[in-house]
Structure formats: structure tokens, C-alpha cells
Amino acid sequence: MSGRERGSPYAPHTDEETAAMLDAVGVDDVEALFDIPESVRFDDDYGIDAKSEQEAVTETRKRLRRNDDLTEFLGRGHYEHYVPSLVDHLSQRSEFLTSYTQYQPEVTQGFLQALFEYQSMLVELTGLGVANCSMYDDATALAEAALLAKRVRAADGDRVLVPEYVRDGHVSVLENYTSGADVSVERYATDAGNVDTDALADTIDDDVVLVYAENPTTTGAVEEHLSAIGDLADDHDALFCLGSDPVAMSLLQRPADVGADVVVGDASVLGMPASYGMGLGVFACREDFLRQVPGRLVGASEDADGNRAYTLTLQTREQHIRKERATSNICTNQAWVALRTAIHAASLGSEGLVNLAERMVELPRDLAADLDDLTGVRAPVHDRHHFREFLVHTDQPAPAIADDLEAEGLAVHAVGDHRLQVCVTDANEHAADRLVAAVAEVTH
Amino acid sequence: MEFYDQAAYRQADDDQYEPLLAAKDETTTEVDSSLPDDLTRDELELPSLAEPELARHYVRLSQQNYGVDSGPYPLGSCTMKYNPRFTEDVAALDAASVHPDRSAESVQGTLALQHDLQDYLGRIGGMDAVTLQPPAGAAGEFAGILLADAYHEANGEGHRDEVVIPDAAHGTNFASAALGGYDVVEIPSGDDGRVDVDALDAALGENTAALMLTNPNTLGLFERDIEDIAEMVHDAGGLLYYDGANLNALLGRARPGDMGFDIMHFNVHKTFATPHGGGGPGAGPVGVTEDLAEFLPDPHIRETESGTYERYTPEQSVGKVHGFSGNWLVLIKAFAYIDRLGDDGLSDASAKAVLNANYLAEQVDYDVPLGPFHHEFVASAGEQDAADVAKRMLDYGVHPPTTKWPDLVDEALMTEPTEVETKDNLDDLADAFNAVAGDDDETLEAAPNRTTARRIDQTSAARNPRLSWHDLD
Numbered sequence: 072m073s074g075r076e077r078g079s080p081y082a083p084h085t086d087e088e089t090a091a092m093l094d095a096v097g098v099d100d101v102e103a104l105f106d107i108p109e110s111v112r113f114d115d116d117y118g119i120d121a122k123s124e125q126e127a128v129t130e131t132r133k134r135l136r137r138n139d140d141l142t143e144f145l146g147r148g149h150y151e152h153y154v155p156s157l158v159d160h161l162s163q164r165s166e167f168l169t170s171y172t173q174y175q176p177e178v179t180q181g182f183l184q185a186l187f188e189y190q191s192m193l194v195e196l197t198g199l200g201v202a203n204c205s206m207y208d209d210a211t212a213l214a215e216a217a218l219l220a221k222r223v224r225a226a227d228g229d230r231v232l233v234p235e236y237v238r239d240g241h242v243s244v245l246e247n248y249t250s251g252a253d254v255s256v257e258r259y260a261t262d263a264g265n266v267d268t269d270a271l272a273d274t275i276d277d278d279v280v281l282v283y284a285e286n287p288t289t290t291g292a293v294e295e296h297l298s299a300i301g302d303l304a305d306d307h308d309a310l311f312c313l314g315s316d317p318v319a320m321s322l323l324q325r326p327a328d329v330g331a332d333v334v335v336g337d338a339s340v341l342g343m344p345a346s347y348g349m350g351l352g353v354f355a356c357r358e359d360f361l362r363q364v365p366g367r368l369v370g371a372s373e374d375a376d377g378n379r380a381y382t383l384t385l386q387t388r389e390q391h392i393r394k395e396r397a398t399s400n401i402c403t404n405q406a407w408v409a410l411r412t413a414i415h416a417a418s419l420g421s422e423g424l425v426n427l428a429e430r431m432v433e434l435p436r437d438l439a440a441d442l443d444d445l446t447g448v449r450a451p452v453h454d455r456h457h458f459r460e461f462l463v464h465t466d467q468p469a470p471a472i473a474d475d476l477e478a479e480g481l482a483v484h485a486v487g488d489h490r491l492q493v494c495v496t497d498a499n500e501h502a503a504d505r506l507v508a509a510v511a512e513v514t515h
Numbered sequence: 516m517e518f519y520d521q522a523a524y525r526q527a528d529d530d531q532y533e534p535l536l537a538a539k540d541e542t543t544t545e546v547d548s549s550l551p552d553d554l555t556r557d558e559l560e561l562p563s564l565a566e567p568e569l570a571r572h573y574v575r576l577s578q579q580n581y582g583v584d585s586g587p588y589p590l591g592s593c594t595m596k597y598n599p600r601f602t603e604d605v606a607a608l609d610a611a612s613v614h615p616d617r618s619a620e621s622v623q624g625t626l627a628l629q630h631d632l633q634d635y636l637g638r639i640g641g642m643d644a645v646t647l648q649p650p651a652g653a654a655g656e657f658a659g660i661l662l663a664d665a666y667h668e669a670n671g672e673g674h675r676d677e678v679v680i681p682d683a684a685h686g687t688n689f690a691s692a693a694l695g696g697y698d699v700v701e702i703p704s705g706d707d708g709r710v711d712v713d714a715l716d717a718a719l720g721e722n723t724a725a726l727m728l729t730n731p732n733t734l735g736l737f738e739r740d741i742e743d744i745a746e747m748v749h750d751a752g753g754l755l756y757y758d759g760a761n762l763n764a765l766l767g768r769a770r771p772g773d774m775g776f777d778i779m780h781f782n783v784h785k786t787f788a789t790p791h792g793g794g795g796p797g798a799g800p801v802g803v804t805e806d807l808a809e810f811l812p813d814p815h816i817r818e819t820e821s822g823t824y825e826r827y828t829p830e831q832s833v834g835k836v837h838g839f840s841g842n843w844l845v846l847i848k849a850f851a852y853i854d855r856l857g858d859d860g861l862s863d864a865s866a867k868a869v870l871n872a873n874y875l876a877e878q879v880d881y882d883v884p885l886g887p888f889h890h891e892f893v894a895s896a897g898e899q900d901a902a903d904v905a906k907r908m909l910d911y912g913v914h915p916p917t918t919k920w921p922d923l924v925d926e927a928l929m930t931e932p933t934e935v936e937t938k939d940n941l942d943d944l945a946d947a948f949n950a951v952a953g954d955d956d957e958t959l960e961a962a963p964n965r966t967t968a969r970r971i972d973q974t975s976a977a978r979n980p981r982l983s984w985h986d987l988d
Binding site: 078080083084091092108110111121124126128143148149160168177188194201208209238240244253361397400402410417421424456482 | 530531532533535536537542543544546548549550551553554555556557559560561562563564566569570572573574575576577578579580581582583584585588590593595596597598599601603604605607608609610611612613614615616617618620621622623624625627628631635638639641650651652653654656657661664685686687689690691692693694695696697699736737739741742765767768769770773774782784788790791792793794795796797813833834835836837838839840841842843844845847850851853854855856857858859860861862863864866867868869870871873874877878887889905906909914915917920934935936937938941961963966967968969970971972973975976977980981982983984985986987
């Protein structure tokens, strides 16, 4: 601390230093350095009082304290697993946290290597040749995939097909990102929680540039028709983009094995708490598309001593060089989240990841069975395998049940007039019995 | 001038400074699941290290990395300020981390904080409404383009398909306009480094949707003709977009809304000191004037008459630019920073940022051709190669400036010390600049020598891409 009573607590100048610096610059007053016409000067103030650190902590905490302390059984594309303490402690190291994009790789080898390792893990999980070092979230990653599909396809095309279960908000992002590329986004039908491959076959044609599907789906089903979807896309020279996440990919079919050309998703399921939807966009694709990949890529090289070293590479794809012809407008991305995800994945290791994923199959199976035993409740709605979450039919109106559960301190999704969605992971399984008892209570 | 070893942890083992996780362990796990075999993969091969080994791995990597807490980081256009740690603590509160699908009634605290940050940013930008959704500056630009597009469409002016951008603007401006489907009309800067009003006049027309402008611009110069510029753009029927990358120069002294801007984004990881995190996450809230508020992304937050907060969809919303509500934890940190500094601190931050830039420029031997500049200046390395100058500066224990951009200055060294450096630090920085200014080309080309890695071969990295440990021998 500078010990000064006024001004920014993070501007360390003493009055003597300020005076000496003004003298060196040749002005009497710092205001003389602002070359702002009088007519646009701001003569008022913002009306925000300065506070001590303690007061500022209290002010923020005071607001957040208005949140109800609910146990969440919420998912629908955004999930939470227990994050090991090590992730916080290592990612908070100043050298990582307070650095920026690795424009000077000679002094940022640490972050570059961590990102290279993150990319490598995604390559192993997807089986695809290339993974970038982050997009903002799964929705923007899907949008970038659609734009990549438009760029790499030999023949013109203007249709992108997404299944019915994709969140409206994610479709809105996709539509916005593709609005400048003359692409229309269309929904295709699903059948009992999976892709309806007959419906997809009926709608797909040679104008389709990208077919999207998820595993698991936003409603929690394990998709059983991935190869068929991949084949249909391939027959029409469309890319098959698969949405998934690193935990699911540790157990479920490897995307490359089912013909996926691009994999997108939210990798913040590792490394981050729910964070009100803050994410980490996965973007992995076949090596043929390397020069059309959006976002940053870390590559291995050698330094002047012949030792292996890492650097941002293929930057001529990017906005700071290619401007309006760049593959994407992304600059600042989610690098620090990728660091956290990599640390979490490494701390689980391959066995830990597979075991965690297997629990994500067993937990919803058990919880659905318990709920199904209740009168007026049927779960899961779809006769599928599930991952983390599933749909629940309720004879009574679902929104009212969700409200009643909230009053009991439990949050679930009401996704239809008689339909709930329930997500169970290692983060909330301790309360699964309480949820079953509460559902019994409010529906009896 | 002394040399410093910095970010220089070395464990040169098998020609690697720190072996890859995969070189330490690769464990293949056969997948054995209660799911049918045809729905699972066969195996997974990833490193499986014990926690102590993992801790050491990442600590060593951190020791090979340079951040603001390591020393001066005058990376122009990036505003590498000190990141106060109390903001990390408030962002780590359990109540900060609720699921995005929680009911509005059960997250009144989150909504209150969102509302109050919208309000703070509106006051600071002179804007009538602010969305927090865009997850980075470039995403904010894109959101701004969508807003301009929706506005013109609603006014029956959907034919406007051009965005005018000065040549010295950030690359993201061009890319964001193109992403929105707009043709970019690039205008050359005048000899004084500012917008050439005649060139602008020639570029504006019935197809102009917007002008994207950074002010002060990337040379640190205030666009003195901003009122005329605003009038010209508005007369042509276009909107004026403010790139907030350089807002740290203006806190307490000028507001984009008062200058005539219709849309702006804030880079909270620059102006409001949230950590840059090795490349992100940032956040890029977007402010607009009243006329554009009905187009803002969905959902927006407002206070009800009873003093509670609610989410709602603005009447003609453009929809969403992020799956949920953007980089929420980053936004909490920005709120806490603004709340801590208040008027007095924010105004002082700009004063000291501008003083530091001017003082440093005064001490540096390199020519600074254009001024008067504000929070950053662009020096010219002259006969030297600016990229080599940067590499050599690393040997003197400091992070170098942004190099070779903007093009307006030969061999540009774009330098932004921010308000957080002491006079002594600035003197050291100047010594580093000046020592390098005296170095010969051979020395520059051989640099750096005292960093973790020495000069890295960029050509082979791009020619022979090795992007995962699967690509290595």
C-alpha cells in the first residue's frame, strides 16, 4: 500500500514522486496531459464512493448473500463436479493468473506448455487431430464449427441442422454467429430422447454444411445412433459436429470412431464450479481443417539451444494479422479456465476420469429408479441410458412441483407441463435421498 | 544496467525445460462400464500422476511464466494492471457460483449484482443501458454489430452493409464487422495519427451502418474532432461504435456517451483490473443509448417497483451472444474493483496511467513521433527491428511492449505502463529500453539469453505443426 488516503490504492506514487515526474514531463498539473476538448469533458462524477478493501468485500458479499442456498439438481448443458483443491491453489499462482496471451513465448513457456497439454488431452479424448486452446463456451464453439463447415466445404451450402433438444439460447447464439454467412439453422426431429435418424435422412440434402448432435444430449440421454448420423452427414458431404464434454468422452464412444469431424462442448465441467454459466468452449477437429481452425493454437518447436519450446502458431489465421479475413474474431479467450481444466483432468488421470464418468451413468440410473417408485412419477421418461441427468414425468403439474421443491431448498428444471429434468453428479448425490423424499412429499 | 534472470526456471532434461505430463506418465485405462460395449470407447490413455508430482509440475510451469506480479508488463493496448486479490475471494464465494438456470426468485443476489454493475458501467460510459453478456471485448464488438444491424433493420434501413474502420484499429474490429456480414471500409489515418476527416467523409454514405472508433486511438491520441466525426456519421445515418480498449485513459474525464457514441464495449480485464489469465477469460459488456436499448441481448436485468430484480427479454432483442450470461466470475471481480476505487480511485487511476506513459516516454531514447498521447505511446525502434528489440528487453528483466503495430509508426513499440508502476520501476524500464537502443543487430538477433527458452523457431512451428504430445517423437 502506498499509505495514501486518496486516489487509486493500486497507483503507488507518493506526492514527491508525482511532483518529480510532472517536472520531468514539463507540466504543472497532470490535467494538462489530457488532450480532451472542453466541450466533451466530463465535469460531473459517477456517484460511486471509494471504499476500503474490507468495505468493498462486504458490499459484494452483501448482494450475493441474497441468493437462496439451494441444493441444485440442475444441468441441461451446464454441469458441476467436485473440483480438487489443488486446482484453485495452482491456477491462482500469480505467474499464471496475471499473465496475458503468450506474445513473448520465451517468458511464457509455462502457460504455453499447460495449454499444449490441454490441447493434447482433448486430442486423446476426441481422437481428432487438432484441438485449439479454447473458445468462450459450447454455444459459441458450435457457432464457430458451423462457420468452419461453411468455409471448408467444396460446394456451396446454406443449411445447418441441429436436433430439437438443443437449448433455445444456444440456437440463438448459432443463428447470430451465422447471420452474416447466409446460413439458416433448422431443427430436426428426435425420437425418445435420441436423434430420429429417419427424420434426419428425410431432411438432409446437399445444401447441408453441418449436422449437429450431442452425446449425452441436453436432456441426458446417451445417443445410440452416432455412427448412423456420421454416415448420413458424410453421404451429403456435410460435417458431423458432435457436442460432448471431457468427462462424457472419457467413457462414451470416442468421437473419431463415430465419424465426428468436429467436436464442441463445455470443458469447464472439469475445473470450474457452476459459475452462473461461465464456460470453456471445446473446439477439436480433423487435421485437414487445420488452417481454417478458429482461435489460438499452441505448437511445439525448438529454441536457439535446440531444446523443445512452445509457441502460439499458425497466427496468420487470426484477427490481429488477417483482420476481416481471419477465421474468427476471437482474441481474449478462456485460457485460464483451460489451465484449470487441464489440472483437474491430470489430477484425476485416466482411471479417475473413467471412474467419474461411470458414476455419471450409475447415479442417474439409481435416482431415476427411486423416483419411479413414487406414485404419480415416472422416470426416466425415455428408455435410454443416461448420463448425469434424465427427464421425469409427473402426473401433477411440473412447474408447481418445481416451485414446491424450491421451497424445500432443492432446485430442479421444469421443462414441460408434466415434465421435470433432474441432474445428479458427485456434487449433489449426497442430497439425492432428500430429493426423492421431497418429491414424494410435494406430490402425495 | 544489470541483467535479470526472469521466468527462467530450467530443468533441461532430455532437451525439455519441463518434461510433459505425458513424458512423466501415461496410463492406459481399459474402459469397463455398465453400459453396453457398443456405447463406450475401448480405452483412455492420459497421464496419472500422484498429487505431489502434479503440484511440482505446475509450480515449475508457473516459474517459467511472466505475469504482472513478476514485473513491469507495458504491453500496449492490453492495460496490464495489477489485479487486486480481494476480488478473487469474492468471486470464489459459493453464492457467486449458482447454476444459470436457477429461478430469478432464488438468485436475487446475483441479479442485484448484475443490475448494479450494469448501472455502474452505464455511469462510467455515459450510456443508458448495458448488457453484461459478451464474454470478451471481441464478443462485445460482435454484439455491437448485431445491435447496429437490428437498429437499422427496424428503421427500414437494412440496406446499410458497410462498417467504416480506421487502419490503426484493433484487428478484432475488422473481424467482428465481417462476422456480422458487413463489408469493411478501411480509412487511412491522417499524418497526425488521427482520423482523416476528409477520408472519413469520402467513406461515409447511404450504405454506412457504423464507424468503429477507439478513443484515445491505438497511438494514445485523443480524436479531437470527435464531435465533428459524430455529426458526420450521424448525418450519414450511421451509428458510432466505441472500442473500449483504451478507456483507462479517460476515467473521470470523458465519457463515450457524451462524445456522441451510440454503442460501446468495456474490456473489464483491461480497465477494471480483472486478471488476464494467460489469455482470458475477460468480459466485454456493451453499453448503448436509449434508442438501442430495446435490442439488447436476452435476458436483461431490471429492478422492479417492489425493489426485487427480474430477468426480461428486451422488446426487439437480438437474442443471445453467449450460451448463458457471459463470464460471470470475471464480472463480479470488475464490480468489486469499481466499487473499491469509486470516483476518486478511478479518476486517479487514469491520471497516473497517463502520467506514467508521459514520464516513461520522456525517459526513453527512442523517438516518439506522435503526440500528445495519453495512457500509451508508440515509439519507433528506427533502424532496429522492433521484434528483436522486444526479445532483447526480456534480458533486462521486463516484459516488452507490443511490437510492429500500428503500422503508422515504423518498427512500432507500443508501450502502456499503466498506473501501477512506481517512478523507480519506470526508470528501470527506461534503462532497459535505452540499453537495448544501444545494442547492435547481432546482439539483438541473439536475444534473449536469460529466459527459460531462448529465441523460438516460429517458422518451423508453423511449417511443421505439432499441436499435441501425440505429434511429438
